Each structure stands twice: as structure tokens, then as C-alpha cells.
Amino acid sequence: MKLNAQILAAFNEGFEAAKAGGVHDATAMIVSTRHENGEGVSARTVLLKAVNEQGFVFYTNTLSNKGRQLSTYPVACLVFPWLEIERQVIVEGRVEAVSDAEADAYFASRPRGSQIGAWASQQSSRLNQRADFEQAIEDTEARFGEGDVPRPPHWSGYRVIPNMVEFWYGRDHRLHDRHRWTLEQGEWLETLLYP
Ligand SMILES: Cc1cc2nc3c(=O)[nH]c(=O)nc-3n(C[C@H](O)[C@H](O)[C@H](O)COP(=O)(O)O)c2cc1C
Numbered sequence: 001m002k003l004n005a006q007i008l009a010a011f012n013e014g015f016e017a018a019k020a021g022g023v024h025d026a027t028a029m030i031v032s033t034r035h036e037n038g039e040g041v042s043a044r045t046v047l048l049k050a051v052n053e054q055g056f057v058f059y060t061n062t063l064s065n066k067g068r069q070l071s072t073y074p075v076a077c078l079v080f081p082w083l084e085i086e087r088q089v090i091v092e093g094r095v096e097a098v099s100d101a102e103a104d105a106y107f108a109s110r111p112r113g114s115q116i117g118a119w120a121s122q123q124s125s126r127l128n129q130r131a132d133f134e135q136a137i138e139d140t141e142a143r144f145g146e147g148d149v150p151r152p153p154h155w156s157g158y159r160v161i162p163n164m165v166e167f168w169y170g171r172d173h174r175l176h177d178r179h180r181w182t183l184e185q186g187e188w189l190e191t192l193l194y195p
Contacts, residue, residue: 049106050157
């Protein structure tokens with residue numbers, strides 16, 4: 001289900017306020033996912049690379065912990081901690097891989113060093129010593145020479161397609177304001193919550 005215009009506008013307004021209000025990187029968001037054995041959760045920071053009515057997109061190694069967890073449980077929770085402006089946005093939803101064309105286009109826009117790194121890093125796998133990673137980078141540079149670096153097959157994007165979006169606005173004396181949007185039978189409903 002697509003985000004409605006009001007939710008998207010509220011997110012974009014918050015994002016602009018975060019940038020103007022000194023948030024170091026307003027695209028930084030915590031992504032939590034469920035362990036493959038179902039018995040725990042993991043969380044880590046990633047960067048938001050696209051947002052529109054379809055959802056929230058980030059890019060990563062699909063063989064990483066999060067990638068493997070998402071292939072077993074394609075659900076996630078995102079938190080944007082815009083602390084400097086006393087705001088927070090929380091998103092919950094199901095997760096889908098972006099299309100190859102979308103991932104290719106984004107990968108092609110990345111700096112060459114990041115493209116090389118995407119090939120050289122076996123993200124979340126055990127690294128015996130730092131020198132092994134540096135060697136993998138050198139090998140990757142030699143492999144591609146001066147040519148274009150294609151997107152690795154194990155590197156792509158995930159789109160979180162929300163079924164819940166909550167906007168938290170800090171207020172004096174902890175009388176905060178919470179607006180929670182939930183999808184109910186195909187309709188977005190807004191509810192106020194006690195802080
Ligand atoms: C500010 C910041 C931004 C990050 N952005 C990304 C990102 O966009 N994609 C990514 O795969 N990892 C990113 N990372 C690294 C992740 O936090 C994490 O260490 C990595 O993705 C491995 O996570 P996993 O083992 O849970 O899969 C970022 C870390 C920080 C601190």
C-alpha cells in the first residue's frame with residue numbers, strides 16, 4: 001500500500017527541519033530485523049537513499065547478516081533519531097528487494113571507491129586480519145582496471161513498504177506529541193498516542 005500524501009509531506013517536512021536544525025546526517029536510520037532463527041532481533045545504522053510513496057530504500061550486501069535475516073523474515077522497523085530537533089520517525093513494514101534496474105542506477109552513481117568496496121567486503125563475514133581486506137581491495141582494483149565497476153550480484157537495495165509510520169515531536173515538560181499512522185483495511189488512519 002502506498003504512503004498517502006499527508007504522511008509523505010510530514011516525513012519530508014521533518015527531514016528538511018532535521019537538515020536545517022543541525023542533524024549530522026538526516027538520512028541515517030536504525031534498521032532492525034529479525035534473527036533467522038526467529039529468537040532475537042538485530043539493529044544497525046544505514047543511510048536512506050530514496051523515499052517516495054512506495055517506501056523507504058537503503059542499500060547493502062544481500063549476504064550480510066541483515067540481508068540473510070531479510071530473506072528469511074522480510075520485515076523491518078526503521079528509526080530516524082533526529083535528536084538535535086527533538087524529533088523521531090518510526091516506520092514498520094514489509095521489505096522487498098528493489099528492481100535490478102533501480103539498484104544498477106544507484107550503484108553507478110556511487111564513488112568508485114565505494115563500488116570497489118562493495119566487491120571487496122564480504123560484509124558481516126569473519127575477517128581474520130585487516131590485511132586480508134586490503135588485499136581484496138587491491139585485487140578488485142586490479143580486476144577492473146580503468147573500466148566501469150559493475151554492481152556485484154550480492155549488493156542491492158531493500159524497500160521498506162510501511163504499514164505503520166509514527167511521528168514523534170518533542171515538547172516541553174515531556175508533553176510530547178505522537179501521531180501514529182496505521183494501515184487499516186487499505187486505509188491510512190491517524191491516531192494520537194499518549195507520550
Ligand atoms: C552512519 C552509518 C551509515 C551506514 N550506512 C550503511 C549503509 O547504507 N549500508 C550498509 O550496508 N551499511 C551501512 N553502515 C554499516 C552498518 O551499520 C552495519 O555495520 C553493516 O551494514 C553490517 O550490518 P549487518 O552485519 O547487521 O548486516 C552504516 C554505518 C553507519 C555508522
